[in-house]
Amino acid sequence: MPTPRLTQVEPAVVHKMASVLKCQKPEVIQNHFGIGLNTWVKLREGKAIRHSVAVRLLQRLQRDQLI
Numbered sequence: 001m002p003t004p005r006l007t008q009v010e011p012a013v014v015h016k017m018a019s020v021l022k023c024q025k026p027e028v029i030q031n032h033f034g035i036g037l038n039t040w041v042k043l044r045e046g047k048a049i050r051h052s053v054a055v056r057l058l059q060r061l062q063r064d065q066l067i
Contacts, residue, residue, distance in 0.1 A: 006048035009057070013067055014043045020066065034060050 021028060026037040033040070035057055042049050049057075061067045 005051035007051045007054040008046070008048045009043055009054055011046065013058075013061065014046075016066055017061070018044070033057060 017033060021032060024037075024040075029035060029037060029040045035043075035053065039049050039053060058067070
């Protein structure tokens with residue numbers, strides 16, 4: 001099985017995402033960004049996430065005019 005491609009999201013984007021959250025509950029994160037808690041923790045820690053998830057997340061943020 002091939003290794004998944006990983007992508008790091010810019011810290012400024014993660015900071016902008018954090019600024020719109022009222023709390024860190026998994027359902028709030030899922031509703032706002034369409035990602036799970038584990039992915040959110042990786043983003044906050046500056047770690048890379050799966051490329052396909054990053055692409056989908058950035059598209060959603062652009063659609064919602066957060067970036």
